[in-house]
Amino acid sequence: MKTFLTETLGIDFPLIMAPMHYVSNVQMVKEAMKNGIAGTFPSLNYRKDGELESVLDELNNFKATQNFSGTYGINLIVGKSNPLYEKHLKICVEKKVPFYITSLGNPKQVIEAAHSYGAKVLSDVTNLKHAQKAFEMKTDGFIAVGQGAGGHAGPYPLHLLIPSLRREFPNLPIIAAGGISTGEGILSMLTLGASGVSMGTRFISSLECAVSQEYKDGIVNASMEDVILTDRLTGTPSAVIYNDFIKKLGVKQGFFERTLSNNKWTKKYFKMYIQIRGMKWLEGKVIPGSKDSLWMAGQSVELIKEIKPIAQIINDLKKELNHSYQKLLQLNG
Numbered sequence: 193m194k195t196f197l198t199e200t201l202g203i204d205f206p207l208i209m210a211p212m213h214y215v216s217n218v219q220m221v222k223e224a225m226k227n228g229i230a231g232t233f234p235s236l237n238y239r240k241d242g243e244l245e246s247v248l249d250e251l252n253n254f255k256a257t258q259n260f261s262g263t264y265g266i267n268l269i270v271g272k273s274n275p276l277y278e279k280h281l282k283i284c285v286e287k288k289v290p291f292y293i294t295s296l297g298n299p300k301q302v303i304e305a306a307h308s309y310g311a312k313v314l315s316d317v318t319n320l321k322h323a324q325k326a327f328e329m330k331t332d333g334f335i336a337v338g339q340g341a342g343g344h345a346g347p348y349p350l351h352l353l354i355p356s357l358r359r360e361f362p363n364l365p366i367i368a369a370g371g372i373s374t375g376e377g378i379l380s381m382l383t384l385g386a387s388g389v390s391m392g393t394r395f396i397s398s399l400e401c402a403v404s405q406e407y408k409d410g411i412v413n414a415s416m417e418d419v420i421l422t423d424r425l426t427g428t429p430s431a432v433i434y435n436d437f438i439k440k441l442g443v444k445q446g447f448f449e450r451t452l453s454n455n456k457w458t459k460k461y462f463k464m465y466i467q468i469r470g471m472k473w474l475e476g477k478v479i480p481g482s483k484d485s486l487w488m489a490g491q492s493v494e495l496i497k498e499i500k501p502i503a504q505i506i507n508d509l510k511k512e513l514n515h516s517y518q519k520l521l522q523l524n525g
């Protein structure tokens with residue numbers, strides 16, 4: 193298949209395995225590369241000294257020595273809430289990471305650094321205003337994050353966000369993210385004008401993902417009603433599966449947290465503190481043997497009913513896409 197996205201990243205199939213905090217790992221990214229798509233991970237998944245460098249060496253070596261058509265990219269949380277941002281950007285540039293996904297802050301510095309050696313940048317956007325800013329900074333494309341996404345979901349449905357971004361930015365790749373876990377879903381996004389899809393939640397329930405079995409089963413057993421938004425994790429609404437841990441944690445910040453988040457003297461530091469605290473919570477609660485269960489996931493859990501190897505997930509998505517396209521042709525024939 194050829195789309196704006198496959199051409200921009202040089203991949204076979206217009207799919208990105210989305211970056212996921214404490215969930216994405218090198219094994220998953222390699223499987224993505226082997227199967228002709230783009231695998232990604234947040235740089236913050238490798239925070240110890242020397243760890244990110246060695247992971248990037250491993251992936252660059254894998255890409256150079258194997259004849260696969262997939263690629264990999266790094267997600268950088270841009271700005272002050274990420275204390276390792278500058279350090280990680282420098283390492284990524286040194287290691288010539290093929291492409292970046294920027295989230296949260298201003299992507300200008302990443303775009304300039306990536307373009308200095310011909311790498312591409314896709315910027316997370318949830319509305320037209322942020323897309324316009326990233327466009328002016330010369331981003332190479334958008335990840336349009338819509339309603340129902342895992343992590344920080346956007347406010348708008350993709351069937352509005354994608355066509356409006358396509359209308360405003362006809363010459364850039366637009367990748368749909370949020371609530372997509374099937375080949376039919378991919379076809380629907382291509383029909384709306386997307387150049388590809390980014391899927392997170394679908395890949396949590398893969399064999400190669402190293403989270404606890406309970407988390408994977410939690411996804412397979414959850415319905416869309418079980419996914420709720422909580423402010424308590426990072427200060428920004430995050431999609432999680434409702435369970436005993438979330439019941440204890442709550443979904444709204446209390447008076448004290450809200451006051452410190454809004455006060456002009458404290459908000460910068462308090463928001464940084466909340467982000468770091470949320471990361472620490474996640475760190476201990478997704479791995480096998482965790483006492484508590486903090487399961488971030490999007491509404492696409494509704495359609496995920498099996499834990500499968502990544503190669504099979506990708507193969508099934510291709511078959512479903514083809515099948516739904518044939519069905520559509522018959523309808524219209």
Ligand SMILES: Cc1cc2nc3c(=O)[nH]c(=O)nc-3n(C[C@H](O)[C@H](O)[C@H](O)COP(=O)(O)O)c2cc1C
Binds near residue numbers: 213316340344492
């Ligand atoms: C467990 C989990 C962790 C995530 N962590 C990040 C992250 O660190 N950085 C980021 O930009 N997006 C993160 N996301 C959002 C994904 O990159 C992607 O936009 C989202 O998963 C797409 O929606 P879907 O889950 O419905 O496929 C995360 C999503 C999940 C489910």
